[in-house]
Amino acid sequence: MLSRTLATGLEYYEIGPKIRALRHQKKLGLVQLGEHTGLSPGMLSKIERGALFPTLPTLLRIALVFNVGLEHFFIENKHRPMVAVVRKRDRLRLPDRPDETPPAYLFESLDFPVNERKMEAFLAEFPMQSKPSEPHSHGGAELIYITKGELAVNVDGEETLLHEGDAMYFDSSALHAYRREGRSSCSAIVVIVQ
Numbered sequence: 001m002l003s004r005t006l007a008t009g010l011e012y013y014e015i016g017p018k019i020r021a022l023r024h025q026k027k028l029g030l031v032q033l034g035e036h037t038g039l040s041p042g043m044l045s046k047i048e049r050g051a052l053f054p055t056l057p058t059l060l061r062i063a064l065v066f067n068v069g070l071e072h073f074f075i076e077n078k079h080r081p082m083v084a085v086v087r088k089r090d091r092l093r094l095p096d097r098p099d100e101t102p103p104a105y106l107f108e109s110l111d112f113p114v115n116e117r118k119m120e121a122f123l124a125e126f127p128m129q130s131k132p133s134e135p136h137s138h139g140g141a142e143l144i145y146i147t148k149g150e151l152a153v154n155v156d157g158e159e160t161l162l163h164e165g166d167a168m169y170f171d172s173s174a175l176h177a178y179r180r181e182g183r184s185s186c187s188a189i190v191v192i193v194q
Contacts (some may be wrong), residue, residue, distance in 0.1 A: 015073045016048040024068040037061045104133035120192040126180035135175040140194040142172040149186030152179040
């Protein structure tokens with residue numbers, strides 16, 4: 001239980017409203033956010049309302065879903081850095097869904113330190129044992145560039161097979177899914193613009 005002094009200090013940062021704003025910006029419901037973070041919708045609701053303050057590991061799980069750094073929740077300065085370097089050793093590798101084994105793909109954010117970015121960039125890896133991803137959609141547009149292997153991309157029921165060096169752009173508000181093809185793992189750079 002937090003002391004009143006600590007609670008008052010944390011209220012100043014408005015962590016809950018910032019999470020709610022990020023969730024609304026991504027057009028996610030509490031249940032969907034819970035699926036991505038492994039947290040219950042009830043707990044997320046309490047956090048958003050300020051009835052519960054998240055621990056740093058919990059806040060990090062939420063931050064990773066929205067591709068923001070922890071500092072997003074604690075800094076007031078509206079002037080964000082225009083340059084950010086993400087070292088390979090500093091990237092976190094996460095499965096597409098934390099509760100599925102094997103995952104459809106693993107991803108690493110290539111721009112996580114940048115707050116309020118205009119795009120999101122990922123390195124996605126589709127291991128040999130990966131299964132097809134679940135169909136999903138999100139606002140904006142997506143660009144996929146295959147750096148290794150073969151990837152089948154299904155957009156709104158139409159499948160396209162991409163090979164190393166191929167790129168594909170599509171409206172990501174349409175249902176889309178990925179499936180590794182061929183005899184090797186697959187890697188791709190994925191860029192999402194909102």
